[in-house]
Amino acid sequence: MSTGFDLRLAPTAAAVWAVTLLGLLVGWGAAAATAACALLAVPLVWPVSGNRAWARGALVVLLLAGVAAAGMAFRGHHAEHHPVREAAHxxxxxxxxxxxxxxxxxxxxxxxxxxxxxxxxxxxxxxxxxxxxxxxxxxxxxxxxxxxxxxxxxxxxxxxxxxxxxxxxxxxxxxxxxxxxxxxxxxxxxxxPGWQRAAADLRDGLRRTAAAELSPAAAGLLPGLVVGDTSALPPEVEQDFETAGLTHLMAVSGANLAIVCGAVLVVLHLVGAGPLLSALGAGAALVGFVVLAGPEPSVLRAAAMGAITLLALVLGRRRSALPVLSASVVGLLLLMPELATSAGFALSVAATAGLVVLAPAWAAALRARGVPVGVAEAIAVPLAAHVVTAPLVAALSGTVSLVAVPANLLAGPVVAPATVFGVLATVVAPVSGWLAGAFCWLAAPELEWLVLVADRAAAVPGGSFDWLPGTAGGLLLAGLVVVGLIALRGKRFRVLASVALLLAVLVLVPVRSAVSGWPAPGWSMVACDVGQGDGLVLATGRPEEAVVVDTGPDLERAAACLDRLGVRRIPLAVLTHLHADHISGLTGLLGRFAVGAVAVGPLREPAWAMREVLRDTRRHRVPVVPMQSGQRASWPGLVLDVLAPDPALTRTQTAEDANDASIVLLATTPAGRLLLTGDVELPAQGHLVAAGLDLRADVLKVPHHGSRYTTPRFLNAVRPRTALISVGDGNSYGHPSPFVMDMLTRGGAEVLRTDKEGDIAILPGPQGPRHISRGDPLRAVDR
Structure with a gap:
């Protein structure tokens, strides 16, 4: 029985992809051997190809696979024996x-x-x-x-x-x-070349116009939708799009080209243009878009996929789409063989296949059940794309998103108008700034909606879960998807699946959050697991409010920790010093939480870091305040005394002394005295001890991730019951030092590490502070 699809070229595309991978991953010798075997087999199949359909298919597979393998052998040999490659070794x-x-x-x-x-x-x-x-x-x-x-x-x-x-x-x-x-x-x-300069000027014009007319998030998003330029997108918004499964909207893909060419076709149809003129107009739009975005491999790949999508969804020639997709895969791999290992290429091929195979059938099934035409396609298209790409995403990221489909359903209807208005703004900007601004203004509601969808989807608790990464995980999920699609053809199974999904959404996710034991009630401080960096949270005694000390090395982990703790307001964010592993998460906090002020020490080095802090705080209208020894800040449940740095000492310090210029805080909390030391090393520790300060603390945040540069004299002055080491798993610095850990243990301290425990909360106990680690409420220990 016919499936309605022409699959004859699919084995050829798969074979060409396989031999290309062989040449890239194994070497030119393996590709040469494969080419010889394939071409030697051609005479064996040729005699029966005239009257056997399978033989004709095999002949095409052997010829094109042999050509691809021979090309890989030639290219691989050229690269391996290139004189610059030899110099590189x-x-x-x-x-x-x-x-x-x-x-x-x-x-x-x-x-x-x-x-x-x-x-x-x-x-x-x-x-x-x-x-x-x-x-x-x-x-x-x-x-x-x-x-x-x-x-x-x-x-x-x-x-x-x-x-x-x-x-x-x-x-x-x-x-x-x-x-x-x-x-x-x-x-x-x-x-x-002139055409490259013209395209770059058009892209610059779009960025300038968007920045003048739109909010920072929308201004950064519009160039991303149009030409894949996310350079001006606020990092916290970019992180939200990634968490929500909407990152593909900001990459030049077949969808972008299909939208632009589809809009051109609609206009030409409305003015009565014939098929030939319409085809020429769509082709011109495609070429123009490629020039605008830049003829890089990813854009050329998108052009091929966009043409296929147009063929299937705009021209309605569904049966011819798969042969064209297969032929495009073959052609692209012959021209740009490195696409064979590109995750973007694999995702594009899979998504396009889903759009031309599954989406039309699912949309027709929904229409047959009374769903309006536009709504049916709005549901079928993102669902089909997500289903076929989910195994690849799981293999690459080790996660499966539960919010990607609804997020794409909500985002889908506004992507096309926002993209079209953005392209129009780009084209007219050199001629009329006012008209370009008007097009940006028309795109503004759609852009703000996309930002809102990404923000809300990213905030959903349990919106994604871990999955087995790598090839095994991808194949496992692919198998489950295939079984599920087959099973869903039965009405009884569809009812059961719907009930199971409803139970998972209404029961399992809330229960998972309720029984996790996190956040620990009454916590005074939490050392967030931010990797190789510092990220500390201090409760102020007010609901949903906390002081943050350092923000870790990336955009998401500190913000995610605060979300888990239920924090909404940050009256003060302290950056102990301006190293990237302590400040890089700041942008993620400024865009998501109400931040009252950001405190920095007297040493404003490295200069690039200070510029970045000032840029981000100005964008969100958050003041930057100085912090130095002798200051005090207090809240109902927290008092912060600043012990260092001494501004007199920092006058002679440079960027190389940033660790020793760290802000050192003594926090008085319901759980006891907590000493937070940033990355101070031997000289700064010596100054603290020599100053005669009372350094005794129940909990010590060990300096500099437990590095060797910590003195016994300093640890003896603190005498902590609990020592927290914020450190990344498998870091290349050798942190924490076994010597320092041994000193702490021999001094009677219990050593806790974020790379082993995850997030660590410090709470009041009957005999001093106790701790609990996230996800393991049974590990609470009274001291």
């Missing part, structure tokens, strides 16, 4: 002339130590010449540059530059010749 320095194939992309991710990832950017380029050990090599090939963001941020794709850096081998699974570590500005910078 020895870590040689070189001077290279390259042509940029992408604009600089600031690195994202958790910050570390005194530096932040955003200080560096990644640039893809094509090598032209290289000077190696006094000899010039003329050999092309793709390279990756790791460059200082500030000195490269104005460059765009198409520019030729000269760079000097240190070569390193690329990551496995790539055809890149080498990665170049560059620490200076480029020289001999050539102007870009």
């Amino acid at each position: 020895h870590g040689e320095r070189l001077t290279a002339r390259v042509t940029l194939t992408s604009a600089p992309i600031p690195l994202r991710g958790a910050s570390f130590g005194a530096r932040r990832a955003q200080d560096r950017a990644l640039v893809r380029a094509e090598l032209e010449t290289a000077d190696l050990a006094g000899r010039r090599v003329r050999a092309s090939g793709p390279v990756v540059l790791l460059v200082p963001t500030e000195q490269w941020c104005e460059l765009i794709a198409g520019q030729r530059v000269t760079v000097r850096g240190k070569a390193a081998p690329p990551r496995s699974g790539e055809l890149t010749i080498a990665a170049l570590q560059v620490f200076g500005a480029p020289t001999e910078v050539a102007p870009p």
Whole structure:
């Protein structure tokens, strides 16, 4: 019985993908052997291909797989024996002339130590010449540059530059010749092609207009919807989109192109254009959008997927969509084989397949049951895309989202108008600023709705749960999805599944939150598990209010900890010093909680960190206040005495002394005296002891994540009952030091570590402070 779909090219696409992966992951030798086997098998199949359908399919598979494998063998051999690759294996320095194939992309991710990832950017380029050990090599090939963001941020794709850096081998699974570590500005910078410059000016015009007309969140989101530019998006909003499963809206995808080309088709239809003119207009829109966003691999991939989506959903030729999808996969892999290991490519292919296979059938089924046409498609499209991509997302992230489908259902109806208005604003900005502003104004309600949906979805308790990561987890979830889809064809099973889902939403999630034992009633302080950094929360004695001391190394973990504790207001956020592992979570708090003020010490170094703090606090109209020794702040259930730093000492300190310039706080709480020490090291500890201060405390937040730079004299002066070490699991610094832990244990302290315990709450007890770890209420210990 016919399925209604033409699957003949699907095995070919799968075979080409498989041999491409083989060449990337195993090597050019394996690809060459595969090519030889495939091409040698062609004469065996050829004689029967004339009258056997399976033989004709096998012949196509063998030919294209052989071609793909041969291409991989050639490319892999070229990359492996490239003279710059050989220099990279020895870590040689070189001077290279390259042509940029992408604009600089600031690195994202958790910050570390005194530096932040955003200080560096990644640039893809094509090598032209290289000077190696006094000899010039003329050999092309793709390279990756790791460059200082500030000195490269104005460059765009198409520019030729000269760079000097240190070569390193690329990551496995790539055809890149080498990665170049560059620490200076480029020289001999050539102007870009005119069309690249024009596209960059259009993108800049959109950013300027959006910033002038929209709120910060909406202004950052609009370029993301239109051209995938999230550089101006507030980090807390970006985190909300990721948690809610809406990140795909801010990446150039087939959906963007389908929306733009679909809008062009609608306009041409309304003016009475014929099929040929409509096709030409949609094609011109597609090409124009590719130029606007930049002809990078991800955009070209999106163009192919967008064309397929249009074919299936706009032109209504559902049966032809799968062959075109398969042919596009083959073509893209032959041209850009590194897409085979790209998660974005796999997600695009899966989502497009879901849109052309599942979405029309599900929408028709809903319409048959009386659901209005627009509503049926609004439900079927995000549901189909989520179902087919969920196994891949689970394999990559190790989580399964329960809020992604409803969030996409709520967001879906406004994405298309917001994108269209954004494209129109981009196009008219060079001609009329007023008209561009009007289009941004029309997009504003849709953008604010998207921000609201992401914010509310991200705040849902239990909105996602952990899953087995990697290939095994992806295959397991894929199997469950297939079984579920087959079972849902039965009416009785659909009723049972609906009841089970309703019970899970109404009963299991609330019960899970209620029995977790967290937050611990009456807590005085919580050391949040923020990874390799500090994030402390002190109860003020007022409902839903707490003081925060440091915010950890990333945007989400400190904010998530406060959410779990039910905190809504932060009268004071103290940044003990300006290292990234203590301040990088601040932006996540400013956008989500009511923050009264941010306190910093007298040393405003590193300078980049202070600029970042000032930028973020000004955006949210939060004052920055100075904090130094001798000050006191109090609330009904909390008193903070500032013991350090002494401003007289910080006058001679530099950015290298930031640890010793940490703010040191003595907190008086219902649970006892808590000494919070930031990252103070030997000199600062010596000053505290020499000053004759009463350092005795029931609980010590051990300095600098338990590093070796802690003196016995200081620990003897504190004599804590409980020692908290905020430290990241498996960190590369060797924290905490066994020597320091031994000193604490021999001094009678119970040592608690966030990498072992998770979030740790300190509570009042009958004989002093006690503690409890999140998720394990039975571990409460009285001291």
